[in-house]
Amino acid sequence: MLVAKGRFGQFVVPMGVVLVIVMMVVPLPSFLIDMLLALNITVALLTVLVSMFVSRPLDFSVFPSVLLVATLFRLALNISATRLVLLDGYAGKVIEAFGHFVVGGSLVVGLVIFMILVVIQFLVITKGAERVAEVGARFTLDAMPGKQMAIDADLNAGLIDEATAKQRRSDVAAEADFYGSMDGASKFVKGDAIAAIVITLINLIGGMVIGIVQRGMDPMDAVETYSLLSIGDGLVSQVPALLLSVATGLMVTRSVSDGDMGSQVLYQFSQQKRAMQIGGGAALALCLIPSLPKLPFILVGAGVLLIAQRLPNPEDIADRALEGEIVEDVPSPDSPEALIGEMRVDPLELALAPDLVDLVDTNSGDLLERVRALRRKVALELGILMPPVRTRDDLALDLSAYSIRISGVEVGAGQAPPGTVLAIGDGLDFLPGRAGVEPVFGLPGKWVPAELRHQAELTGATVVDRASVIITHLAEVVRTNAARLLGREDVRSLVEMVRRGNPVVVEELTPALLSLGQVQKVLQGLLDENVPIRDLVRIFEALSLTAKTTTDPDMLLESARGALGPAIAARFVSDGTLYAITLEPRLEQSLLEALRPTDSGLQLLVDPQRAESLISDLGRLLEQAEQQGATPVVVVSPQLRMPLRRLISVAVPRLPILSYAEIAKCTFRIETVGVVSGAYPIAA
Structure with a gap:
């Protein structure tokens, strides 16, 4: 059945478009014109209703194409009706009814109604819809990159899966295409209004010329006959044109919502009890004007006040919404959801003492904003997605203290007294405050009152605010523990x-x-x-x-x-030179022979005295190089690199170890600053 319906649509719509083109050339009998005019009005009415009942514009994404085909169909009917009017002086019952019954058989009344419909359609609805469509298309296209980035961010953060991301990207593209199409489709409605005026004038002038010249009719009879038919033809075309103009305006002014337009209108009006009361009172107040009739305004005002009286109070709506949120968001303490939430261990947590809560207040602090910026910085620097930081107050902490925890275990702590800034430098004894330490580099400083920041800077000290201290500490913790995160x-x-x-x-x-x-x-x-x-x-x-x-x-x-060798080595290059510490070949060979496989990987099984001597030599060479302004690395064979790192990482954690394979393709200069021979270092 679905296949049959699909094939039906595949053939009927194209055939309909072809028949519309044929209508412009082939004469049609009057009874068929009546059927097609009825179909035209019905299709326009259905289009308006569908545009009101869809929840969002994309649910009726075919509307621009429907608008084009409907406009073409109506113009073809105008041509067919004009042919019958000019040839036979008769164009069917529908046009005749519009010319006589709707306008009362009066040419002046018909022209006035026709012009009013054209003005409403052309200057009011069509002009506004065209502008809204143009602005909507521009804003939608401008917002596309941001929407795509938001989808990618949600996908990378694991908030949505690949299928949802694909669907959301498709919706964004479809939305841009829809509003772009609506921007062009609104021009069809504008052109249709102009065409209706031109066709009606042609019918009037052409009909009177044909009636008087070719048929020898009396001028008054010709005017009455052809003018009423022309006005009837114009009116029967303008009614569906006006409906489609309204549908166009509804589509381009709709915002995304969960319901149809009627439901949303009633719901949103029902939320405004005070506005309804004021409106009803204003309608009753108009009765005080002496020249106005009293009964219509009394009925309307009383009806609005009666409806407003039955609406709930705004406070009750807010209370019910709050109660609903509480019931929904705060389950019972004994429920599985609550217990699971309490059992969960957050990957990364920032606990603050109660007197530091002002740091996370959006009105007085920007700590949370800096945390969000840190996530982006870590992603670009390390290539990992930093987990969300759960920030909360902890009554167990001392005043002014904070604690950084990974999986519930404290990995960093510090102080950030309220109302102070951290001044790092010498010559701060004359300033009031209490001693402090910069948590990342361990530099001594002093927490001085924030109002003395300028005086501290005059001494040459580096002044850092509390949020910067915490964020810098958090960033260092994340870098150090990136593998755990x-x-x-x-x-x-x-x-x-x-x-x-x-x-x-x-x-x-x-x-x-x-x-x-x-x-x-x-x-x-x-x-x-x-x-x-x-x-x-x-x-x-x-x-x-x-x-x-x-x-x-x-x-x-x-x-x-x-x-990644060149990229790894480039991090330790200074002024185009990599400063290296190497092992004497005999020592390196003996260490390779001491490698033993274990459950935790290859290990160096050497006697403690030799291991201590090796670590001591490497530490001494590191200090000598740093005193000369160099940042050295140890370069060994690939098989030895990881076991040697396991041996010395605890004693000399800041000494990087690279393999020959990692620096083999490097183009910078390599300078040896020391060679370890075993018990004693040999100067380069």
């Missing part, structure tokens, strides 16, 4: 993001070669060493090649680092 669902979102642009890369990697968990472990390994994972395409390509031979986590991680 990268969850399985986040990895899935990243994989789907790569799939949209490079589907072959993802299809080759997962799930064919590696599971999502194995990919997550590699990405966490990169983040654990402060390596951004923005270049996922290159990472996945390297993993695909390595996973064909081994799924060892260390080997997968090294292959990913090798693919």
Whole structure:
């Protein structure tokens, strides 16, 4: 049945358009004209009703095409009726009825009504609809990039799935196409109004000329006969034209809502009891004007006041809405939903002492806005989707204190006394305040009153407000613990993001070669060493090649680092030079022989004395290089890089370790600042 209906529509609509064109050329009998005029009026009426009952304009997206076909159909009827009027002096019962019954057989009345309809359609409805369609098309096109970005952001955040995002993108594109089409379709209605005037004048002048010259009719008889037929033809065309103009105005002025227009109008009027009372009272007050009839205004005013009396009070509506929100949003404390909510551990949480709550007040603080900006910064810097930060007050904290927690465990804490700013520098003893410490770099400072900010800056101190201190601390915590914050669902979102642009890369990697968990472990390994994972395409390509031979986590991680080698090494280059610390070949060979596989990967099994000597030598060379203004890295073989990092990461966490494979394709200069030979370092 559905197929049959589809085929029916495929043939009927094109055939109808072809027949409309034929109507302009082939003469039609008067009875067929009557049928088509009735069809024209009915179609226009149905179009108006559909435009009122749809919930949103896109539900009637075919309206611009319907408007074009209906306008063409009406013009074809005008041509066919004009042919009959001029040839036979008769164009069917419908036109005759409009010429005699509707306007009372009066030429002057008919012309006046016709001109009023044309003015209403052309200057009021059509002109306004054209302007609204033009502005709507412009605003819709301007808003498209923002809507697309919002959809991508929701998709990346995991708020919607791929199917929903695809549907929303399709709706955005369809909305732009619809309003663009409506901008052009409104010109059809405007042109139709002009054509109606021209056709009616042609009928009047042509009919009188034919009647007087060709048929020898008396001038008054010719005027009466042809003028009434011409006015009847114009009126029977203007009625559906006016209906379509109204439908056009309704479509371009509709806003997106959940119901049809009638329901929305009644609902929104019913929410305004005071306005209804004032309106009814104003209608009754008009009775005080002596020359106005009293009964109509009394009936109308009393009716409006009666309706207003039956409407609920605004306070009751607000109370019921609030109660509904409370019932809906706050379940019973013993309900499963409430218990699950209390059991949930937030990935990232910022707890504030009660006296710091003003920081999250939108009127007095911008902490929440800075948190949103931090999410974007972290995404562009590290390539991960930072989880939402749950900000709440904690009565267990000391006054002026804050706590940053990951999965419920505190990883950072600090002070941010109200009404103060943190001044970092020397020479602050003369300023009142209490000592403080910058939480990221551990720099000593003083929390001074905010009104003394200028005096603190005059001493050369760096002055930071409370929100900046907390956001800087939060950003450092996120960077340091990025690997812990990268969850399985986040990895899935990243994989789907790569799939949209490079589907072959993802299809080759997962799930064919590696599971999502194995990919997550590699990405966490990169983040654990402060390596951004923005270049996922290159990472996945390297993993695909390595996973064909081994799924060892260390080997997968090294292959990913090798693919990102130039980008990793470039982070430690200063003035075009990479300062490197290397191991003496015999030492490196002995360490390679000391590698042993364990459940947590390859480990260096060396005696404690030798390990302590190695760590001490690396620390000494690091300090010497930093005193000379250099930021060195340790460069070793790829097999040794990860085990050596596991050995020294706790004692010397700020010393990066790179492999020869990572710097092999680099174009910058490499300068050796030290060589570790075992027990003692050898100066370069």
